[in-house]
Amino acid sequence: MPDRRPEVRLGEYESAELGPDQLTARDLDRLNALQARGCLTLITARAGWRLKAEATVGVLALDRVRLLIEPKFAIPGEQLMTWLAYALHTPVPTAARRWSTAPDGYADLVAAALLEECEKLLREGLRRDYVRHQSLEPVLRGRLDVAAQATRRFGQLDQLHVRTFDREADIWDNRVLGTALKAALGLTTDSRLARSLHGVADAFPDSGTPATALRALERTQYTRLNARYRPAHTWARLLLRGGGVSDLLTDHGTTAGGLLLAMPAxxxxxxxxxxxxxxxxxxxxxxxxxxxxxxxxxxxxxxxxxxxxxxxxxxxxxxxxxxxxxxxxxxxxxxxxxxxxxxxxxxxxxxxxxxxxxxxxxxxxxxxxxxxxxxxxxxxxxxxxxxxxxxxxxxxxxxxxxxxxxxxxxxxxxxxxxxxxxxx
The missing domain is CATH 3.40.1350 (Trna Endonuclease; Chain: A, domain 1)
Structure with a gap:
């Protein structure tokens, strides 16, 4: 379901006032961690808190409010996705529209870019590869696991321990996308985009946690067999790292539960x-x-x-x-x-x-x-x-x-x- 928390909107290098009841203790820990990384400044004000954004844009999902930091200084909102795709060496998505057309700005646009690439992969057919399985079967299929048969079945042949290799879509190239699509659901506020993300996510296997998916992405080697996955993996990495790209952009969002982009990087x-x-x-x-x-x-x-x-x-x-x-x-x-x-x-x-x-x-x-x-x-x-x-x-x-x-x-x-x- 899309997030319906109250929204606080400001631009980079701009400030906003937050009431004392709008930030929880967990929020303060997150904001202080981001302040230590130079993403924002948080100071105590007479009526609560004053939050000043630095050279960082994106969405920050806190417990009671959602902070939306828009690009103001250098790259205008209608061009941000175009320049981001250029920096990432990935095709410009049709989601590269004006920032203001998306209620949640950058987060919705990146989620839409991931959705677009995943839909393209589904139309072309997901990549399948041989996956090894160990199972107990009534007939011989694949190779007999002699050691397991001898130690677990004690010579009985009514059921056989076998090893099989089947071509399946449940491989890491697809799993990381399933995890990223589910992560995007928690960031979007657009109900139509949320429905589309949910529908496409069901067609992809899930790798479990974002950390597991990121480790798999770091190990991924691209060949002619999976080269078409590179753009989708690029947007997935951006979402899973909270706004950063490995060896390209600095990750500032992993502790914040949002999607933040460091503009200097x-x-x-x-x-x-x-x-x-x-x-x-x-x-x-x-x-x-x-x-x-x-x-x-x-x-x-x-x-x-x-x-x-x-x-x-x-x-x-x-x-x-x-x-x-x-x-x-x-x-x-x-x-x-x-x-x-x-x-x-x-x-x-x-x-x-x-x-x-x-x-x-x-x-x-x-x-x-x-x-x-x-x-x-x-x-x-x-x-x-x-x-x-x-x-x-x-x-x-x-x-x-x-x-x-x-x-x-x-x-x-x-x-x-x-x-x-x-x-x-």
Missing amino acids: LWEAVVRRLATDAATPHGGRPVPSNGGTGITVRGDLGSTSTFRPDLLLNLPHPGMDHHTLLPIDAKYKRYDRHGVSAGDIHQLLTYSAGYTPAEAPSAVIVHPQPGGYARRTLRIGSPQRGLGVIHVLGIDTHAPPERASAWMRTAYNAAQQPPCRPAR
Whole structure:
């Protein structure tokens, strides 16, 4: 059944007042855990509690109320699912409609995306594989379990312990989807969507707990036999982890009983794909920024620390036979309205000093800029010499991601410098 608890609606970076009777002791534990992870801020107010959302959107199902945090800053509601699907390398679902069309916003849209992929799998036919069973049969079927027959039946042949292998749909590829569909039922407020989810969930086997399903997803290897399951598994993982995706987005919702998405982590994933897609046609490729290619700090108290840009690209130099490295960092900040902070300038200068040639140090900041593209160049220098160049790129989040990738291809030319030493 869809959830009918009272709804409290606010946008990211906005605040809402909650009465003292709206939060239980368990709710306070959940909110404090999310506050420790930087998702929100909860402070005591004269009339109860004041809750301030940070760079997190989604639904938070508490005991007595449901918090709905809408995207306000960078990616508008009508584009959130499009950019999320782009970051996840999955097809854009028809559920990628305006945020406001779904009473529960993001949670309903993700549930609808999962439903769409599961319905597609049902139309095509669920994958079946051989499943091993041990059973007691009146006739020989499969292979006789000699050890079990001798120790349990003591030579009697009226019933036989047999081992069989039958092709069934009760395999992990399908079980995780059954678990995710049932989890989605607890998040949606739309009665029609809830009915559809319930109907489709009955066609899938259930793996039991979300933790069991997540462990199975982490072990899943995709081949030509189950490649068509990848989009459905992507949305299932998002739901089961409460808003995070393994190795992509940070999981902030597992203790909250909701579906929360960390927008800075989403933006980092978007920028990594945008920059890679823009560089690939020119022969560029991402390279690791850890291990032997990492920037490390040694000799201080404690363990060795590391500086890692969000993306490090190996780009061919125009007209030359060698490549140069270009560090790129994603910043989920309003750099369309104010200047780049001193901390971010120091960080990017470290990247440029560590990865780019000494005679032409450069780095790139990519930030969201709703409604248009922008490019500006920061030149940092001292009385003795130039210290580096930082290219600040604003990406139009009102446009489709593919258009933004095409615009970034033109921005790479400005970020590349005259001939310099080849990158290793």
